[in-house]
Amino acid sequence: MSPLQAGPGTELQAGLPGTGLQAGIPGTEAAEVTVRGVTLGVELPLVALALPVVLVALVALTFHLRGAAGDWSRRRRLGLFASRVVLATLLVAAAAGPYTVTARETPGDPRVRLLADESDSMAVTDANVDALAAAIEAEGVPVSRSVVGSGTTSRLGDAVVANTERDAELLVVSDGQVTGGRSLGEAAEVATSAGATVHAVRLSTTRTERYVTLAGPAKTSAGVGNSFLVRVSGADLGSSTATVTVTADGTPVFTEEISGAGAAEFTYTFDEVGSHELVARVDADDVHDGNDVVRRSVRVVPKPRVLYVSRGEYPLEGLLDRLYNVTSRPAVPDDLEPYQAVVLQDLPADEAGNVTALQRAVIDGTGLVAVGGRNAYDNGGYANSSLGSMLPVSVGEGGGRTTRMVLLVDVSGSSEAGMETQKRVALDVLEQLGDGNEVGVVGFNWQAHLVNDVVPLGSNREQLRSKVRRLQSGGGTDLGVGLQGAADLLDGPGTVIVVSDGQAQDVTSRAVARRLNQQGVQVVTVGVGRRVNEDLLSDVASATGGQYLRADETDRLRLLFGGESRTFAAGKLTVVDRNQFITAGVEPESDPGLANEVSVKSGAEFLVATGDGEPALAQWRYGLGRVVSVTAYGVDGSLDGLLERPDSLLLSKSVNWVVGDPERDARGVVSAPDARVGEQVTVRYVGRERPDGPPRFRQVAPETYEATLVPEAQGFREVLGATVAVNYPREYEGYGQSDALSGLVRTTGGQQFGPGEAAAIAETVQQSASRTREVRREWGWLLLVGALLLFLLEVAARRISRYRRRTATTATAADD
Structure with missing residues (x-):
């Protein structure tokens, strides 16, 4: 395969190791020659170098060494030598792996193996499997039909693999919405390796169908506002509107008109500790009713215990006090066991208190947020200190990383x-x-x-x-x-x-x-x-x-990997990485004006940059603990606009992130994710003794027990005091033909046909069945058979000769 041309005089060089383009081991490349359309080749041509060595050994054995034939005449020895030369040549040639490749047109057996998806999501499409199969057979091509999905089950990937045979032609009539088993990508690998081709029928949605989903935290703290996103999706929605209503423990808390496929965000605060039930309902007149309602269980726990350490009076303490159970100290105390996170603000390293206890606590899982200022980081002696070693930034000139x-x-x-x-x-x-x-x-x-x-x-x-x-x-x-x-x-x-x-x-x-x-x-x-x-x-x-960056966001690379020769000026804080928990959904608006001189350490995540591109917020893990550095601050030493929404979310989410699971050290706690009808869900219990069922729990770790459930109906289910939300089957959360199905067809070299293109389907299958194929034949076995026959003939000849000589000797003795 010739490399791509990149313009006059330039060539893209192939041969990257591990990509399948490597040059290979010297001497292992096959040697080929083509004569009149037939390719003759050997897999291991260097094996032929063994032949001269073998021939020299044969000369020595035949003419110079005495053996079983040592008393033979010269003529017989020459015959033995010629036989052994032919025998050795056949064996060496067989070891070299001879083969031929010829192009041969095979008529084949044109046949369509039709995989029909009859799962519930197909009800909104224009699929008509019976009519399509009859039309293909009317074109003279037999159709064997298999049902690959029904009801709420659509394991299309498994069905493709089960029906894959060498050079098979599969026709899939499905929306490609897989609900379990192998993915279509995995099925494509199997089909490609077998030389099977997968075709598909393009389907259109002809009936309106809506389904509703609800996203948000599964665990939160009492008194903390939480953002939830309710989304309406489906098929053939157009610009029609539908009303979405959300209730919390039976009380309406949000109502919105959503046009077409869209989403709406709302904030809700739970005041009481325990399990709470959120239910979102869309007012829809469509095919399936079960997916018009979605449920979510939210576990509310006491506010996390946070230690705030500072020697000054800063507004950040008030913000934290509204969200968490805050204890204030002028220095880090010796005992940090009561706290799930520590927030340090504008402290010099030598005035921070018991940093050794803090380091030990963070390694064991306590979170840490270090907020900068006029007395911190480069101004607070953090370089080469135990406090500085825990942080995701190092003191010194800022800027992005190089790599x-x-x-x-x-x-x-x-x-x-x-x-x-x-x-x-x-x-x-x-x-x-x-x-x-x-x-x-x-x-x-x-x-x-x-x-x-x-x-x-x-x-x-x-x-x-x-x-x-x-x-x-x-x-x-x-x-x-x-x-x-x-x-x-x-x-x-x-x-x-x-x-x-x-x-x-x-x-x-x-x-x-x-x-x-x-x-x-x-x-x-x-x-x-x-x-x-x-x-x-x-x-x-x-x-x-x-x-992931869009094409117009490449300036973020300047923040991540820029150097002194690269400048950046945004006039406000800029999110560098939107894919992290702290920055997801936050668009800062403030410009605190100042920042400590730091650089992001290797292995840390650079999340937010200042207006001139310096690190403002970074995170990493230290031992079992999570650590965040906030290095931007205002001219008055406070956090300035970072204390106002939406920027204040960066601070609250930083504390939430370092806290992690607020119940990680609790005992007698049951946790379970939201479930779906018909799918297995795992319930976990943390406690000193195995809980009584049902369900039946098994021990998986010290003080940790698990049980599995397969819910059979939608609703809320209680398990040892915890609430599990059970929602509609996955089948009702996917409509319209998926891109994954197109990828399967493209990967296997198939085509997509319209529902009325039965003639084109039949013609394609017939052409594929009678296509010209390269037929490769290995001939090493034939040479081995020839060598064996020659050896047996030689043995027989020697025995016959020996018998004749013995008979002649006996006859001579009798005459005497």
């Missing part, structure tokens, strides 16, 4: 129309990176192609720009292969920045991303193009602890 990275550019056919945009964004990405970074470039389509090795960016920036400008597009798309190629070029921890539309075969990309995360590789994805698969790009980034 080894690879710019991975999508050069596949799906990006062809917008290739100029792709290159422009890739060049912009290079522009955002500081000179201290080391950068390489890889292009990918269905293979990974080396464009430039990893080199210092400062002295090679123009060289990299030139190579990116000359990239050209073509070929299929496999993001997983591209990610692996980029990681192979890194050859260790680092960062991969992907510039792509995400229109890729996502069979392996998510799995590759998880593997890269274990290798210390972080992936940042940048979505470019008219149709961007944001779900795939976001999943790949989040699997490695990275983030």
